[in-house]
Amino acid sequence: xxxxxxxxKEFAVSIPEEKILKEVERIAAQISKDLEGxxxxxxAVLNGSFVFAADLFRRITIxxxxxxxxxxxxxxxxxxxxxKEVMGLSENIAGRTVVxxxxxxxxxxxxxxxxxxLGTRAPESIHICSLLLKPEKLKVKLDVEYVALxxxxxxxxxxxxxYDGFGRNLKDIYTVVE
Numbered sequence: 094x095x096x097x098x099x100x101x102k103e104f105a106v107s108i109p110e111e112k113i114l115k116e117v118e119r120i121a122a123q124i125s126k127d128l129e130g131x132x133x134x135x136x137a138v139l140n141g142s143f144v145f146a147a148d149l150f151r152r153i154t155i156x157x158x159x160x161x162x163x164x165x166x167x168x169x170x171x172x173x174x175x176x177k178e179v180m181g182l183s184e185n186i187a188g189r190t191v192v193x194x195x196x197x198x199x200x201x202x203x204x205x206x207x208x209x210x211l212g213t214r215a216p217e218s219i220h221i222c223s224l225l226l227k228p229e230k231l232k233v234k235l236d237v238e239y240v241a242l243x244x245x246x247x248x249x250x251x252x253x254x255x256y257d258g259f260g261r262n263l264k265d266i267y268t269v270v271e
C-alpha cells in the first residue's frame with residue numbers, strides 16, 4: 094500500500110487515478126447525452142474542483158461553456174453551511190442550463206444554498222455534478238444527478254482536494270490513516 098505524509102498526517106491511496114478517470118469518462122458521457130442541444134454552462138466551484146472540472150470538461154462532447162465560482166462559506170476548517178458570497182459569477186444564467194461542478198459533497202448544506210442562490214437568477218435548469226459524495230453524511234435533500242464516486246466519511250486528499258492547502262496535485266485520492 095502506497096502511503097504519503099502531508100504535514101502531520103499519514104495518507105494511503107484509496108482511489109487510484111485510473112479508476113477516477115474511468116468514472117469521469119462515464120459521467121461526461123452521461124451529461125453529454127442528457128444535455129444534448131442545451132449548450133450548458135458548467136460552473137466549477139473553486140478551489141477543490143479545478144482538476145475534476147478540467148478532466149470532465151475535456152470529455153464533454155456537446156457545445157458547452159465553463160466558468161468558475163468561489164464560495165465564501167468556511168470559517169477555519171469547517172463549513173458554516175452559509176454562503177456569504179458567490180464570487181466570480183459574471184455570466185447571465187437566465188434561461189441557461191447550468192451544471193454545478195463540485196469536488197465533494199458531504200453534508201450538502203453549502204450546495205443546497207448555492208443552488209438556491211443560483212435559482213434566483215432564473216436559469217432554465219440546474220444540475221449538480223460531484224466527483225465525490227458522502228451519502229451517509231448528507232443532512233439535506235439534494236438531487237446530485239451526476240456522481241463519479243460515493244465514499245465513506247473519511248478525510249481525503251488528492252485530485253484537487255487538499256489538507257491545509259497541500260495535496261491537491263496528487264493524481265490519486267488518498268485517505269487519512271488513523
